[in-house]
Amino acid sequence: MTNPTTSSLRPLHFKPLNGVRIVVWSLFALVLIILPLAAHSSFALTLLCLTGIAAIACMSYNMLLGQAGMLSFGHAVYTGLGTFVAIHTMNKIVGGWPLPMWLVPMVGGFAGLGFGALLGFVTTRKAGTPFSMITLGVGELVFAAALMFPEFFGGEAGINSNRTGGTGWLHDLGLTFGPQIQVYYLIAIYLFICTAAMYAFTMTPLGRIANAVRDNAERAEFIGYDTRWVRYLIVMASSFFAGIAGGLTALNVEAATADLLHGVRSGGYLLFTFLGGVGFFFGPIIGSVLLIFSLVVLSEYTKAWQLYVGIVFLIMVVYAPGGFSALLMLNLRRIKYGEWRKMRWPYAGMVFFGLIALWGIAAIVEMAYQIQVAAGSGSALTIAGIPLDASSSSSWAVAIAVMIVGGAAFEYWRRKFAKVWSDGEERIAEAIKKAEAAIV
Amino acid sequence: MSVLNGVSYGLLLFMLSAGLTLIFSMMGVLNFAHASFYMLGAYFAYQVSEWTNYWVAFVVAPILVAVMGGLFERYVLRKTHKSGHVAELLVTFGLSFVILELVQLIWGRSAVDYKVPAALDGSLFKLFNSSFPEYRAFMMLVAVGMLVSLFLMLKKTRIGLVIQAALTHPETTEALGHNVPRVFAMVFAGGCALAGLAGVIGGNAFITEPGMAQAVGAIIFVVVVVGGMGSLAGALIASVLIGLMQTFAVGLDWSFLGGLSALGIDVTPDTFGYPVWKLKLSQIGPILPYLLLVVMLVVRPKGIMGTRDD
Amino acid sequence: MKISLKASAIAVAVSFLAAGVANAQNVKVAFIEGMSGPFGGVGQNQLKHFQYAAERFSGKQANSGVTVEIVPMDSKGSPQEALALLKKATDEGIHFVTQGNGSNVAGVLIDAINKHNERNPGKEVVFLNYAAIDPDFTNSKCSPWHFRFDAGSDMKLEGLTNFMMDQKDIKNVYIIGQNYSHGQQVSKFTKEFLAKKRPDIKVVGDELHPMGQVKDFAPYIAKMQAANADAVVTGNWGSDLALLIRAANAAGFKGKFYTFYAGVIGTPTAIGAAGADRVEMVAYWHPNSAQSQFESIYTGFKAKFNEEFYTVAAVNAVRFLVASVEKAKSTDAAPVARAMAGMKMKGASGEDIEMRASDGALQQALYVVNWTKAGGPGVKFDAENTGYGFQTVRYLMPSQAARPTTCKMPKRI
Incomplete structure (x- = not known):
């Protein structure tokens, strides 16, 4: 996992506003502004809002996992508690508190910070695997407690609020947050600021020390840093941004329920942050898009979506531990070093037969689901336009045959590809060495 | 009676966490899918006992689970070894998802009818007016038997010695001609078999359904942390402690409210924090293990029998 | 998630089916429910109920001009996603939404x-x-936009305590529930109703435990035995209910269980013989209700899906919707809601069921049933091939099960 900003050997000059950055960040802002214009329905707008919130949450999660190497199973605790505090604040605003609605996410953020300070004190006593297990236990504790205190958490029904209830001159100008588009732009502004803030955080001495603690805790300790204190600070910073995401959720949904704190949600952040890629700053943004895509879109097409997500996750951990962002960057590097041409055919072969094998697998899974879950509503189904019948053995035979043939051909091309890939990797490594030698 | 209930539940927890601890102490891998293997054990036992009978299932199901665990270690887990512990943890995390979905695909989403065998379905003795079921005694027997044989195997046999050697000095053991990766695969398979066995006897005592893995997943992690990472003896103490604690908590209707009023302090619904003061110990019983975890971390971060303090 | 079991009887009200085939109207209903994940099985099962109900009680088969189309949307049981799906439904121009599992959602x-x-x-x-x-x-x-086809938990407890009132051997009642709104309400209403109806019954225990966290109920059973309880009232569902009854059986606890959710898919299997003649349930319908004219729906559903039919509320929802659209001669929400408020129909046992306008709660009959060996008189059908089924032990007419409401209904538009 290479960090593009640290791999360069040139002497570092602190120039926060260099040309590339201005272009990248302006593009990011532009995309955020334009996106809703491309959204034709309020459902698409809802998806964008969810994705924006998820992006903040996943990036804050990556502060733990990617930056400090802390694998947490309880991140939803901070987003969820942020939502609950924010929703109570909203109700107070409706009741007359003179706070503008658009500050509610900040309240969520400070709530996250507070809970991070409280719970992080316990969880950060350990690093590594014990840390993971403890976050899991604390997550369970908070979730169970949520159902025990209906006075604060509203019990099973949760707590509702109304985002249009605010006051102030912005409100009078028509910024009531009634229409979803206003909420979207608020989320977009928070997303932009949080992204910039979190990116800046990676550049601070604390952010750098977190990397050191991740890579070699013993050495970091040796040169005089208290690793536990570093972990504690990172957890607090991360839960602050998680709390902002939670506060935005409160504004977006206008309701908070105990399932926001559940371990399944924490697992989701972990899973998709990883899929997006923990090695690059923008990885979690890809992850959040995947998260909303699988949760909302993929699940519309297949009841087996969790199985597919699980399998993709397994394959990624084993073969591409850098996630999708690393895949993207590695291929960009190929293009940069002129290696891409050699890989066209292996890639094409892999994709072609991979899709065929995928069809076979999907057919088997979907037919099994049809029998197990949807029995009675008929045994006929279509996969990618090809009609199948879950009750006929010939359909099964076809699916299995396709899977085996496709899989075998895929494996053949994969080996070819692996060879071309590693050859290319060697050449690139050499080229980099030469370039470095030239600088020195 | 409460003691017996608590100990028998604690011993089941121990069977579950023993495998987890074993794998962790040997390989440094926290098997997130451990509870999923427990679930697989229960489902396999259900299926085999449908086809034949319970006693065949009792033997076959753990073996099947062990085979699956071994295959997973050999073909998936080993490949992630080079990427470090986080990747290893993640791969078992992904596996828990996949197992859950596959179980639902094969056996459906609701509970299956996995019954206690007729020979053990009765009451062993009566105490006051409640009776102690035979099957619970059987559970305790199996757990103790497993504990003893595990101990003997690790301390007294050649295999046990090799395992312990591979744990502390993998290179030396390798140099002596032992196949260390194979030892690891065996340990992983063995740990899974223990979880599978726990599933066989826990699945019918409680309930066999897709949610069963998630229900015990978090608690066995608590056991391992509280007992001290990687310590079998610690896991035993922690399991029984948690079993007893949960059982006794149910019987006690104490609350801060009662305690405070005994001290002459009047607490009314208007008092600050009233929801906390009125909670009864019996109400929070099931989350006591997590509280124990937090307290333990503050007081003694290395756990009951832990040696490392990382 | 609150799964509700079923209920009241329904008649195949031929009279209303004969109503106009005038102009064909298509009504889409978004079925927003968790259909994947751990509790997905229940959602899947209830989707089938709705699809079956739409097939039988709208369109051609019902000889009606109104055809109901069910649009399934998987919320995975999460309120947040249910909201996103609600947006999706409104985007697609769907004006009717149905949901049930989980009061939180x-x-x-x-x-x-x-x-x-x-x-x-x-x-x-x-x-x-x-x-x-x-x-x-x-x-x-x-809310003027909300109509409930199940019986509220207060109505159900009214029925349950009505039956318990006449059980002379009940002396000590133990209340146990999951620590969330439903469990708390069951506890509250049980105490309130019993104090009124049988002041001599002692409530010897009132217990709330965390939902889905208890693996071993043996200590709770020991506590009940120590308190000499002879009846247990519980709002538990799913594995919390099955584990409770199994633990009671194992420890030789003799008391009866008064429940709400013993019939939900999967639970009969999990309870099995352990609950024979000791599990009572309150429901608005069950397959063995003597006057039920819904037997053909029950058997037809089972033949088609090989699953139990129990959510009669799905059938009632479709029937009321079809009738309201016919009456309003419109598929817009506001006129249909106006038509539905106060609408009367015949239930399965010929009783009058009414969608009460003052609070949007369907007033229907209730049954108290006993889990017993199937095959005997009154237990024609067993549940989930367990060999055990439900037998009516008490029937309450809608007027007997009715509860007053404190609702101040906003004006309907």
Whole structure:
């Protein structure tokens, strides 16, 4: 996992506003502004809002996992508690508190910070695997407690609020947050600021020390840093941004329920942050898009979506531990070093037969689901336009045959590809060495 | 009676966490899918006992689970070894998802009818007016038997010695001609078999359904942390402690409210924090293990029998 | 998640089916429910209920001009996603939404629909709740857009305590429930009703435990035995209920269990013989209700899906919707809601069921049933091939099960 900003050997000059950055960040802002214009329905707008919130949450999660190497199973605790505090604040605003609605996410953020300070004190006593297990236990504790205190958490029904209830001159100008588009732009502004803030955080001495603690805790300790204190600070910073995401959720949904704190949600952040890629700053943004895509879109097409997500996750951990962002960057590097041409055919072969094998697998899974879950509503189904019948053995035979043939051909091309890939990797490594030698 | 209930539940927890601890102490891998293997054990036992009978299932199901665990270690887990512990943890995390979905695909989403065998379905003795079921005694027997044989195997046999050697000095053991990766695969398979066995006897005592893995997943992690990472003896103490604690908590209707009023302090619904003061110990019983975890971390971060303090 | 079992009887009201085939109208109903994940099985099963109900009680088979089309949407049981799906439904021009598993989701949906209808006049949405039985929905949180086809938990407890009142051997009652709104309400109403109906019954225990966290119920059973309880009232569902009854059986506890959710898919299998003649349930319908004219629906459903039919509320929701669209001669939400409020129909045992206009709660009959060996008189069908089924031990007419409401219904538009 290479960090593009640290791999360069040139002497570092602190120039926060260099040309590339201005272009990248302006593009990011532009995309955020334009996106809703491309959204034709309020459902698409809802998806964008969810994705924006998820992006903040996943990036804050990556502060733990990617930056400090802390694998947490309880991140939803901070987003969820942020939502609950924010929703109570909203109700107070409706009741007359003179706070503008658009500050509610900040309240969520400070709530996250507070809970991070409280719970992080316990969880950060350990690093590594014990840390993971403890976050899991604390997550369970908070979730169970949520159902025990209906006075604060509203019990099973949760707590509702109304985002249009605010006051102030912005409100009078028509910024009531009634229409979803206003909420979207608020989320977009928070997303932009949080992204910039979190990116800046990676550049601070604390952010750098977190990397050191991740890579070699013993050495970091040796040169005089208290690793536990570093972990504690990172957890607090991360839960602050998680709390902002939670506060935005409160504004977006206008309701908070105990399932926001559940371990399944924490697992989701972990899973998709990883899929997006923990090695690059923008990885979690890809992850959040995947998260909303699988949760909302993929699940519309297949009841087996969790199985597919699980399998993709397994394959990624084993073969591409850098996630999708690393895949993207590695291929960009190929293009940069002129290696891409050699890989066209292996890639094409892999994709072609991979899709065929995928069809076979999907057919088997979907037919099994049809029998197990949807029995009675008929045994006929279509996969990618090809009609199948879950009750006929010939359909099964076809699916299995396709899977085996496709899989075998895929494996053949994969080996070819692996060879071309590693050859290319060697050449690139050499080229980099030469370039470095030239600088020195 | 409460003691017996608590100990028998604690011993089941121990069977579950023993495998987890074993794998962790040997390989440094926290098997997130451990509870999923427990679930697989229960489902396999259900299926085999449908086809034949319970006693065949009792033997076959753990073996099947062990085979699956071994295959997973050999073909998936080993490949992630080079990427470090986080990747290893993640791969078992992904596996828990996949197992859950596959179980639902094969056996459906609701509970299956996995019954206690007729020979053990009765009451062993009566105490006051409640009776102690035979099957619970059987559970305790199996757990103790497993504990003893595990101990003997690790301390007294050649295999046990090799395992312990591979744990502390993998290179030396390798140099002596032992196949260390194979030892690891065996340990992983063995740990899974223990979880599978726990599933066989826990699945019918409680309930066999897709949610069963998630229900015990978090608690066995608590056991391992509280007992001290990687310590079998610690896991035993922690399991029984948690079993007893949960059982006794149910019987006690104490609350801060009662305690405070005994001290002459009047607490009314208007008092600050009233929801906390009125909670009864019996109400929070099931989350006591997590509280124990937090307290333990503050007081003694290395756990009951832990040696490392990382 | 609150799954509700079923209920009241329904008649195949031929009279209303014969009504106009005038102009064909297609009504889409968004079925927002968790259909994947751990509790997905229940959602899947209830989707089948709705699809079957739509097939039998609308369109051609029902000889009606109104055809109901069920649009399944998987919320995975999460309120947040249910809201996203509600947006999707309104985007697609769907004006009717149904949901039931989980008062948390239902509560959020009711609130969101109220806001949506206020902010989008002319594009209103009606919520057909088939199983979320929090009494607040028809009392303090009542809405002109919400109609509930299940019986509220207060109505159900009215029925249950009505039956318990006459069981002379009950002396000590133990209340146990999951620590969340439903469990708390069961506890509250049980104490309130019993104090009124049988002041001599002692409540010897009132216990709330965390939901889905208890693996071993043996200590709770020991506590009940120590308290000499001879009856247990519980709002538990799913594995919390099955584990409780199994533990009671194992420890030789003799008391009876008064429950709500013993019939939900999967639970009969899990209870099995352990609950024979000791599990009572209150429901608005069951396959062995003597007067049931819904037997053909039960058997037809089973033949088609090989699953149990129990959510009669799905059938009632479709019937009321079809009748309201016919009466309003429109598929817009506001006129249909106006037509539905106060609408009367015949139930299965010929009783009059009414969608009460003052709170949007369906007034229907209730049964108290006993889990017993199937095959005997009154137990024609067993549940989930367990060899055990439900037998009516008490029938309450709608008027007997009715509860007053505190709802101040806003004016319907």
